[in-house]
Amino acid sequence: MSSKYDVLVIGGGNAALCAAIAARRGGASVLVLEGAPKFYRGGNTRHTRNMRCAHDAATEILTGPYTEEEFWEDLLRVTGGQTDEVLARHMIRESKDILNWIVEQGVRWQPSLGGTLSLGRTNSFFLGGGRAMLNALYLTAERLGVDVEYDAEVIDLVIKDGMFLAARLKRPIKGETEIRATSLVAAAGGFEANIEWLKQYWGDAADNFLIRGTPYNRGSILKMLLDKGVQEVGDPTQCHAVAIDARAPKFDGGIITRHDSVVFGIVVNKHAQRFYDEGEDIWPKRYAIWGRLVAAQPDQIAYIIFDSTVVTSFMPTLFPPIAGQTVAELAGKLELDPAALEKTVTEFNAAVRPGTFDHTILDDCRTEGITPPKTHWARRIETPPYLAYPVRPGITFTYLGTRVTREARMLMADGKPSANMFAAGEIMAGNVLGKGYAAGMGMTIGSVFGRIAGREAARHAKN
Numbered sequence: 222m223s224s225k226y227d228v229l230v231i232g233g234g235n236a237a238l239c240a241a242i243a244a245r246r247g248g249a250s251v252l253v254l255e256g257a258p259k260f261y262r263g264g265n266t267r268h269t270r271n272m273r274c275a276h277d278a279a280t281e282i283l284t285g286p287y288t289e290e291e292f293w294e295d296l297l298r299v300t301g302g303q304t305d306e307v308l309a310r311h312m313i314r315e316s317k318d319i320l321n322w323i324v325e326q327g328v329r330w331q332p333s334l335g336g337t338l339s340l341g342r343t344n345s346f347f348l349g350g351g352r353a354m355l356n357a358l359y360l361t362a363e364r365l366g367v368d369v370e371y372d373a374e375v376i377d378l379v380i381k382d383g384m385f386l387a388a389r390l391k392r393p394i395k396g397e398t399e400i401r402a403t404s405l406v407a408a409a410g411g412f413e414a415n416i417e418w419l420k421q422y423w424g425d426a427a428d429n430f431l432i433r434g435t436p437y438n439r440g441s442i443l444k445m446l447l448d449k450g451v452q453e454v455g456d457p458t459q460c461h462a463v464a465i466d467a468r469a470p471k472f473d474g475g476i477i478t479r480h481d482s483v484v485f486g487i488v489v490n491k492h493a494q495r496f497y498d499e500g501e502d503i504w505p506k507r508y509a510i511w512g513r514l515v516a517a518q519p520d521q522i523a524y525i526i527f528d529s530t531v532v533t534s535f536m537p538t539l540f541p542p543i544a545g546q547t548v549a550e551l552a553g554k555l556e557l558d559p560a561a562l563e564k565t566v567t568e569f570n571a572a573v574r575p576g577t578f579d580h581t582i583l584d585d586c587r588t589e590g591i592t593p594p595k596t597h598w599a600r601r602i603e604t605p606p607y608l609a610y611p612v613r614p615g616i617t618f619t620y621l622g623t624r625v626t627r628e629a630r631m632l633m634a635d636g637k638p639s640a641n642m643f644a645a646g647e648i649m650a651g652n653v654l655g656k657g658y659a660a661g662m663g664m665t666i667g668s669v670f671g672r673i674a675g676r677e678a679a680r681h682a683k684n
């Protein structure tokens with residue numbers, strides 16, 4: 222490791238590796254600084270399964286076309302219009318080429334997983350999952366001559382008048398050192414693993430949040446950049462948050478703790494009351510709201526209640542459901558008021574109207590006369606054993622970030638583009654995601670802007 226590079230990339234996940242590879246292919250000398258030890262390299266990317274890219278025709282693994290316009294409409298719907306249209310459309314256009322580019326970097330695809338995801342047409346799944354994808358990217362980067370340093374936490378950035386000069390890093394054995402580079406790519410994730418920072422917006426409720434991914438995404442680089450004059454984008458309370466098993470570990474529980482069974486039952490809070498339409502829209506468009514919904518409930522806890530008829534309808538998770546032969550017995554095991562849960566289930570069952578169940582479409586199985594309604598996939602909960610999953614908010618990643626241009630170049634607070642600082646991935650996701658989410662977009666943002674950031678960083682350095 223020399224102390225002067227053309228391009229310094231901070232982070233070790235998808236966005237960082239796409240940037241590093243693109244920069245190296247652009248002729249630059251590149252150093253990647255990954256704060257985590259080698260075994261834990263790759264941040265949240267390790268946990269991923271798929272990516273959403275536009276394509277005009279079916280492919281070997283995608284069942285049909287997903288046009289730029291349809292992608293844009295999906296993004297518009299999930300964000301409620303809170304997106305930068307120029308950047309978002311640019312990303313969507315570039316995503317078409319990423320499907321091939323990422324394969325050229327050694328990543329392989331596999332057909333979509335089944336269950337409630339319904340992603341076979343829109344999302345490409347990584348063969349072997351996110352960790353296999355990362356291994357392929359690291360291998361390619363290293364073969365191309367990218368230097369990678371693990372256990373290398375960046376603790377300070379030297380920035381003068383919007384120009385990056387050097388990074389100070391801390392290494393457990395080799396100690397502190399300074400690295401200079403002509404260009405910087407910041408790809409160090411959001412601040413989701415920083416509970417104290419989350420508490421600034423969520424108060425003590427954040428103590429009950431579980432963080433689905435890496436404990437290393439503490440937002441330190443984001444904070445340094447914002448403190449040193451980079452323009453921020455996004456609402457700090459907005460994030461991707463799903464309902465995950467309350468028995469999951471505090472960090473890094475990954476995908477196997479996520480529950481996709483909401484549409485097959487009802488969800489109640491600690492008072493055994495329903496609080497939201499469990500059948501509002503198809504699951505890939507709704508799964509990412511349930512973390513926030515549970516966060517708004519007392520003690521940030523909720524319970525998905527269903528019966529034995531649906532147990533094989535969704536992807537199983539790490540934790541078995543809690544079972545009772547009666548609703549009251551189940552309530553006792555969940556430490557809920559048995560009479561209250563019985564009342565809620567009885568009222569729900571009475572409100573269910575006849576219909577033809579089909580979880581892949583917005584079917585006509587709905588309730589009538591209760592609040593909140595269940596507008597699709599409503600079926601009576603009446604076949605013992607009765608089952609439940611306790612769930613808590615599982616924070617995936619935060620949206621507060623650095624504002625960037627189409628070239629992934631950071632904008633400074635005064636509106637001027639930085640001379641040599643670029644950003645990609647979660648750290649700038651808020652440019653595209655003002656709120657909401659559609660499955661697979663995290664990796665699209667990282668890959669598209671990572672590739673652009675690396676290319677532009679190299680171009681700057683070589684000029």
Ligand SMILES: Cc1cc2nc3c(=O)[nH]c(=O)nc-3n(C[C@H](O)[C@H](O)[C@H](O)COP(=O)(O)OP(=O)(O)OC[C@H]3O[C@@H](n4cnc5c(N)ncnc54)[C@H](O)[C@@H]3O)c2cc1C
Binds near residue numbers: 262410
């Ligand atoms: C359980 C789970 C499942 C997911 N599934 C999907 C999916 O299927 N599809 C999808 O599109 N998205 C998914 N996501 C979201 C996706 O993981 C992220 O959007 C994406 O991986 C972000 O990539 P990134 O490179 O920006 O960040 P990360 O991959 O998180 O990488 C950030 C890196 O920065 C490093 N770092 C942080 N601070 C420092 C510092 N000070 N110095 C040096 N290094 C630092 C970290 O160690 C880490 O390696 C999932 C997330 C989780 C948690």
